[in-house]
Amino acid sequence: EVDWFSLASILFLLMFAPLIVYYFIMSCDQYQCSLIDPLVDLLTGNKHLSDIWNKTPTLTYRAAGIYTIWVAFQVVLYLFIPDFCHKFLPGYAGGVQEGAVTPAGMVNKYEINGLQAWIITHVLWFANASYFHWFSPTIIFDNWIPLLWCANVLGYAVSTFAMIKSYFFPTNAKDCKFTGNFFYDYMMGIEFNPRIGKWFDFKLFFNGRPGIVAWTLINLSYAAKQQELYGQVTNSMILVNVLQGIYVLDFFWNETWYLKTIDICHDHFGWYLGWGDCVWLPYLYTLQGLYLVYHPVQLCTAHAIGILMLGLVGYYIFRVTNHQKDLFRRTNGNCKIWGKKPEYIECSYMSADGTKYHSKLMTSGFWGWARHFNYTGDLMGSLAYCLTCGFEHILPYFYIVYMTILLTHRCIRDEHRCFSKYGKDWKRYTAAVPYRLIPGIF
Ligand code: NDP
Numbered sequence: 001e002v003d004w005f006s007l008a009s010i011l012f013l014l015m016f017a018p019l020i021v022y023y024f025i026m027s028c029d030q031y032q033c034s035l036i037d038p039l040v041d042l043l044t045g046n047k048h049l050s051d052i053w054n055k056t057p058t059l060t061y062r063a064a065g066i067y068t069i070w071v072a073f074q075v076v077l078y079l080f081i082p083d084f085c086h087k088f089l090p091g092y093a094g095g096v097q098e099g100a101v102t103p104a105g106m107v108n109k110y111e112i113n114g115l116q117a118w119i120i121t122h123v124l125w126f127a128n129a130s131y132f133h134w135f136s137p138t139i140i141f142d143n144w145i146p147l148l149w150c151a152n153v154l155g156y157a158v159s160t161f162a163m164i165k166s167y168f169f170p171t172n173a174k175d176c177k178f179t180g181n182f183f184y185d186y187m188m189g190i191e192f193n194p195r196i197g198k199w200f201d202f203k204l205f206f207n208g209r210p211g212i213v214a215w216t217l218i219n220l221s222y223a224a225k226q227q228e229l230y231g232q233v234t235n236s237m238i239l240v241n242v243l244q245g246i247y248v249l250d251f252f253w254n255e256t257w258y259l260k261t262i263d264i265c266h267d268h269f270g271w272y273l274g275w276g277d278c279v280w281l282p283y284l285y286t287l288q289g290l291y292l293v294y295h296p297v298q299l300c301t302a303h304a305i306g307i308l309m310l311g312l313v314g315y316y317i318f319r320v321t322n323h324q325k326d327l328f329r330r331t332n333g334n335c336k337i338w339g340k341k342p343e344y345i346e347c348s349y350m351s352a353d354g355t356k357y358h359s360k361l362m363t364s365g366f367w368g369w370a371r372h373f374n375y376t377g378d379l380m381g382s383l384a385y386c387l388t389c390g391f392e393h394i395l396p397y398f399y400i401v402y403m404t405i406l407l408t409h410r411c412i413r414d415e416h417r418c419f420s421k422y423g424k425d426w427k428r429y430t431a432a433v434p435y436r437l438i439p440g441i442f
Contacts, residue, residue, distance in 0.1 A: 002184045010187045014271065018152060021283050024395065025148060025290075030055055033291050033395045056145060063146030066139065071154065074209040077120060079200060083113035093256040100265045102192055104174035105351045110259060111199050114208045115252040121213050125220065138228055140214075140221035141293060148283060155275035159186065162202060162269050166190035174352065177268055189270025202269050206277040208255065214282050216241070216248045222289035226296055235304050236297040236388040240288045243311040243384055250319060257326045262414060284398065288385050291396045297389055307387045314380025321366040321374035328362045337365040345432060347425030361422075361429045370435045371415070375407040379437075411436050 023038070030052065031037040041047040086094035094115060099108045129137045136142065163186055170176050175192035179185055194202040219241045223233050251258065258264060267273060299307070327335045328342055335342065342364040350356055366373040382403040389396035415436075419426045436442055 002179050002181045007181065007184060010183050014183065014187060017275075017280065021148070021279055024287060024398065025145060025283060026052065026056060027395065028290055028294055029057075029145060033294050033393050035393070035395050058146065059149040060143070060146045063143045063150055066143060067147055067150035067154070070214070071210050073121075074117065074213060075200075075205070077117035078111075078113065078205055078209060081113060081116065081120075082111060083116050085113070085116045085119070089115075092253060097256045097259060099193075099259040101351065101357070102172070102175050103352050104172060104192075105353050105355055106172055106175065106193075108193055108201070110201060110204055112255045112259075114213075114255040115249075117209055118213050118216075118249070118252045122216065125217055129224070137224035138221055140218050141225040141290075144290075148279070151279045151282065152275075155271075155278035158202070158206060158278065159271040159274035162189065162191060162194050162274060165194055171195045185270065187271045189268030189273065192268050194269050203264055203267075203273060204259075206269075206274055207263055208251070208258075211277045211281040212248055212251055215285060216245050218282060218286045219244055219289045222286070222293050225293045229293070230296050234292065234296045234298045236299050236390075237289065237292045239299075239304060239307055239311070239388045240292065240385055243308075243315075243381065243388075244285075244289075246311075246315055247381065250315070254322070254326075257322065260326065260329065262410065266414075266417060284402065287398055288389050288396045291389050291393065295389070295392060299388065299390075303387075307384050310387070311381050311384030314377045314382075314384060317366065317377030318374055318381060319377070321377060324365040324367060325362065325374075328360070328367075333360050333362075337362070340364065343368070345425060345429045347422045347429070349421045349423075359422075361425070363429070363432045368433060369439045370437055371430070371433050372407070372411045372436055375411060376437050379403055379407060408437070 024035070027033060027035050027038050038047075038052065042049065042052075083094035086092050092115065094112045097110050097112045099110055101107055125137075128134050140147070166176055167190075170191050171194050172192065176190050177192070178190055196202075223237050223241055226233050226237055263273065324337055328337065328344070333342055333344055342362050344360040344362045344364070346358065347361055348356060348358050362368075370376065379400070382400045386397045386400045415426075415430075422429070
């Protein structure tokens with residue numbers, strides 16, 4: 001069932017999310033990253049929408065070429081180069097891995113080679129920047145708006161294709177979810193794990209690459225632009241590159257763990273993931289670096305160290321909390337959390353085919369402090385990125401506002417799902433761990 005609030009939110013996002021991305025990027029391009037000035041100009045009649053639109057760079061053959069090569073290159077790395085990193089990197093779990101049990105009781109296999117794709121892409125990037133000089137390292141910044149149109153084309157194409165595919169040739173018909181509401185189905189997706197062939201998994205590909213591999217390259221391109229414009233790279237830009245680089249590398253190092261996160265385990269593949277991964281993520285998660293090209297902030301040492309600490313502590317909490325759950329689930333509770341055997345609540349649930357499964361909800365470690373302390377760590381890291389930009393403009397703070405809404409909503413959505421899944425066992429768990437994000441407060 002689709003309630004009116006979900007439907008209204010979906011319609012709002014379908015209509016306004018592309019405009020929001022455009023507004024942010026345009027305000028940097030035309031208004032030095034001020035979010036207020038375009039509005040003032042429009043409201044006072046100083047400018048018309050058409051003036052802003054006419055000044056916006058259009059789609060170019062060059063951008064279309066760059067984008068096509070980029071996506072094709074990532075497809076090749078994903079599909080045709082089996083992982084070799086797990087053969088020599090101790091502790092790294094790559095290669096063929098199994099995902100979680102789907103609602104219809106299936107277990108999918110995945111070729112985990114994201115770290116390798118990231119390394120190859122970045123080695124080539126640095127080889128080009130320092131040796132081959134095929135293209136300028138500022139190429140991404142220099143084509144940022146034309147590339148936005150390309151990303152939108154791919155985002156809409158892949159979401160629409162996924163919708164059509166779910167009706168005519170679904171990968172696993174039993175895992176499809178039809179609500180009967182066109183907008184909801186388009187946005188939230190129908191197919192659970194759409195695939196082409198045996199290995200091209202839409203969720204794994206679009207979630208990780210091209211968006212997340214690009215994230216660090218986009219930041220490097222911004223740093224190169226600062227160097228070109230001002231003859232130096234500021235410490236704030238270095239902080240953004242380092243902190244977000246750690247986050248991205250963590251994602252690929254733990255790509256196998258990622259198979260057990262909500263995106264892969266529970267969400268269906270629609271516009272939310274398809275368009276979101278192609279457009280929203282690369283354009284809005286990188287706003288701090290973009291802002292710093294227009295406003296090169298040089299932080300005093302104390303501020304820089306404070307921000308670095310906040311980012312690293314946030315990352316530590318994020319990583320350790322995620323690791324604790326992963327270890328607990330992988331070993332079925334036969335492990336040590338903070339040196340002790342973990343405590344947990346036994347629970348059971350039924351899959352769509354009526355099979356009964358057993359599971360455990362841990363109440364030890366960070367999972368005993370709050371039910372989503374991993375989100376809390378993520379939010380601390382997100383705040384650190386924003387703080388690198390100083391306090392002159394609100395644009396770089398979009399990320400922390402967005403992440404707070406996203407993760408709070410995700411927390412509520414996940415708990416709703418867990419309650420439907422585990423019923424009274426979930427109630428016992430929430431009684432044992434009463435707080436969601438901040439112990440004693442929320
Ligand atoms: P979680 O990793 O918190 O996974 C939630 C699931 O874990 C629940 O549905 C439940 O699944 C299981 N679970 C819940 N409580 C327990 C427990 N006490 N013991 C054992 N298992 C439990 O959520 P996400 O997948 O959303 O997030 C993973 C990470 O990704 C987070 O750190 C988040 O911050 C990050 N993230 C980042 C985003 C970004 O855009 N930067 C976006 C989304 C997430 P089950 O049905 O198996 O019991």
